[in-house]
Amino acid sequence: MNFSLLHLPLEANAPLPVIARRPAQLVGNTPVLWIDEPFAPLGRGFYAKLEGANPGGIKDRPGLHMVREARRRGELTPGAPIVESSSGTLGLGLALAGLTYGHPVTVVSDPGMEPSMVRLLTALGAHVEHVAAPHPEGGWQQSRRERVAELLAGIPDAYCPDQYHNPDNVAAYRPLATELIAQLGRVDVLVAAVGTGGHSAGTASVLRESFPGLTLIGVDAISSAIFGQPAGPRLMRGLGSSIHPANVDYGAFAEVHWVAPAEAVWACRQLARRHYASGGWSVGAVALVAGWVARTFSDGTRVAAIFPDGPHRYLETVYNDAWCDEHGLLGQEPPLEPDEIAEPDECVVTGWTRCNKVRDPLGRTPAADRSEAGVR
Structure with missing residues (x-):
């Protein structure tokens, strides 16, 4: 066995790990990891904010x-x-x-x-x-x-x-956005899963204070009602909803992508095998879409993706061959490009699909206007 690594000198300017007096002090300052192949070619990847490094995850x-x-x-x-x-x-x-x-x-x-x-x-x-x-x-x-x-x-x-309607849920993500700014210097595109709407709305609104041209891309699950599709039973947990949370800032999104369970499973397992960093349904769906953005947007676009959690709670589902096989989720490599629809309710989507028209299905007042009016 080669023990040479045990005797490497410590870097004088290496940051020391945080010593926390209380577990809440461990929340935040999560790392960012560069992700490229197989989601995007070398040099055309995206930056993943690893919120699974929090004690319990992004929430x-x-x-x-x-x-x-x-x-x-x-x-x-x-x-x-x-x-x-x-x-x-x-x-x-x-x-x-x-x-x-x-x-x-x-x-x-x-x-x-x-x-x-x-x-x-x-x-x-x-x-x-x-x-x-x-x-x-x-x-x-x-x-x-x-x-x-x-x-x-x-x-x-x-x-x-x-959590679905509390503006404090949105406000909680200001530190996440400021961390991204400190880590990346610039963010051109943010890819985020949407469930309660909190972390997409909160992170994007703060990033836009520094980068007004930021493009926000939402990632939803098939059979989720958030963006106008009909609600139905969903295997994927952590993104999507059968109700319409008030915290979703519809006006902030440039487009939305719906992702199916088999596509998310493929992405989760590729992340684990190729990058030693993975998570659950939201992570797989976000990685799939962020990789597409990195491939198709202009060279030099700085893409950030939020990975909400780690893989541990999904060991008996996403990472369990028997469970995935039972649900028909194995052996289905996703397409290189999503299907496209012109209207969010044009048809019932069953696989990876994008739409660049985003609106509140209930026609409510935009989130920013509700906040200014003091509506809780």
Whole structure:
């Protein structure tokens, strides 16, 4: 065995790892990794912001911020319970916030939450409750939100952050944007998954303060209602929605791409094998689209992509051959180019598809106007 690496001199100016006194201090300052082949040719790749390096993933940021702001305003009193709907990642962020600020946390989820995530949330001190059936129109999200409302009505002083409509969710991502500016110097295109709408809206709005010409590209799941497609059952968790979150800033997007599960699985596994950095459904879908941007936009375009989490909660799904084979997700390399539609509701998309017309399906006031008007 060659031990020479053990005796290499330390660089005098190498930054020292952070010593945290509390786990919340580990949130933020996540690394960026250059990704090229097989998503784009050498020299034409994109920069991936690895939010899985946070203790619980990207939603540690809004979990802490929403709770902190609610306490500051007096909406959340000391020691009062926190109750929220989550498919998993925000649950981790709220568990961290509960530990940090001294609040019990109840996460309302559904049977699609991975058993490993249930065990992890429980180990972190959160109580997990599952709804039994999807809402006939709003799917699992609406069913979970109705159960949250029932719990709030029966628990004095309980507080729900309401990640789908809370502007604090958007505001939580200012640090992520400032980190990208410090790390990359310039961002021309931002590729982000869309679920609650928080990290795409919050990151893009701050980047545009420095780069007004920023192009924001949204990534959604097939069978998601966010951008005007009909809602349906979805294997992919962490992006997409059966409801229409108010935090989605429709006017900020230049285009939207819908991605199917098999395409995301292919991308996740390529990331793991080629770059030793991967994650879940959102990560795979974002990488697929960011690679297309890097290939097709003009040479020199600086593309940043947000990877919301790591691979660990997906070991029994995305990275499980038997599970993927059962769902017909293996052996399907995605096309080099997405299909294109002129209108977001032109047809029901079943695979990677893009549309450069983005509008709120409900015709609501743009998010920026709601914020200026003080609408919460």
